[in-house]
Amino acid sequence: MSSTDFSDPTAMAQQAADFVRAQLLAPAGLDGIEVALVLGSGWNQGVDELGDEIASINLDAVPGFTKPVVAGHGGALRLARTASGKVAMVLTGRTHFYEGRGVEPVVHGVRTAAALGASTLVLTNGCGGLDPAWAPGTAVLLSDHINLTGTTPLRGATFIDMSEAYSRRLRELAREVDPTLPEGVYVQFSGPNYETPAEVRMAGVIGGNLVGMSTALETIAAREAGLEVLGISLVTNAAAGISGENLDHAEVIAAxxxxxxxxxxLLQGILERI
Incomplete structure (x- = not known):
């Protein structure tokens, strides 16, 4: 199987996991990981402070991964030992559905984490906020999501319970670090265009509080793999039509x-407790 062949996504994830195990874990006397993090837009600062580095490699050197195309994302797979002694894999970038390569590359990092033995996944993103009280820079725990991409990483008659897509236990743990953290429902659009004001109003009508272009598909794949998921959004801007201002990706990076x-x-505190 080539490094870009997703005809068998499970085998592709196993190939990536075998590579990481042989190239990064084994030299350190390790066999697997316990927790994985995906750092979205705005979350990459301070990545070196999330644990003692074990090893690091460019994402595009790992089978099935490519260099992130979005400004504000990093491009590394980093292994670190957290303050609680757990081995963590940190992905400083992700593939987005709007890149047009299909859903399998989008969730490849999640499936690789599962193949490496992770039981916990922390997904982060930058997003637009519908609540005017959530100023840019506000971190919001995800309580649920709405997937408006029109697709899923699941194949065939694969019925996965999504009643608690985002772990209540992990949200309570996050609030031990910051009791003020609000929570909301994330709505994933396909992108890459930002949502129109009408689409944002629709998101609010159907129960959304946050809008963005990632995370939901990854969460579905994570739940299929049996991972416990914590989702955290960084509100980088008011969603279209909320503030009356035009949207610009530079805002996302600045926030x-x-x-x-x-x-x-926040991530340090969470990792100390996981």
């Missing part, structure tokens, strides 16, 4: 830079 130290402290 992430400003919130960087707080986001790092």
């Amino acid at each position: 992430g830079k400003e919130a960087g130290p707080r986001l790092t402290a």
Whole structure:
């Protein structure tokens, strides 16, 4: 199987896991990981402070992965030992559905984490907020999501219970770090265009509080693999039509830079408890 052949996504994930195990884990005397993190837009600052580095490699060197195409994303797979002694895999970037390569590359990182033995997954993203009280820089725990991409990473008659897509236990743990964290429902659109004001209003009508272009598909794959998921969004801007201002990806990057130290402290605290 080539490094880009997703005809058998389970085998592709196993190939990536075998590579990481042989190239990065085995030299350190390790066989697998316990927790995985995907760092989205605005979340990459302070990645070196999330644990003692074991090894690191460019994402595009690992079978099935490519270099992130979005400004504000990193491009590394980093292994670290957290303050609680767990071995964590940190992906400093992700593949988005709007890149047009299909759903399998989008969830490849999640499936690779599962193949490496992870039981817990932390998914982060930058997003637009519908609640005017959530100023740019606000971190919001995900309580649920709505998938508007029109697709799924599941194949055939694969029926996965999504009643608790985002772990209540992990949300309570996150609030031990920051009791003020609000929570909301994330709505994934396909992108890459930002949502129109009418689409944002629709998202609110159907129960959404946050809008973005990632995470939901990854969560579905994670639940299929049996991973416990914690989702955290960084509100980088008010969603279209909320503030009356036009949207610009530079806002996303700027909000992430400003919130960087707080986001790092939040993730550090969570990793200490996982």
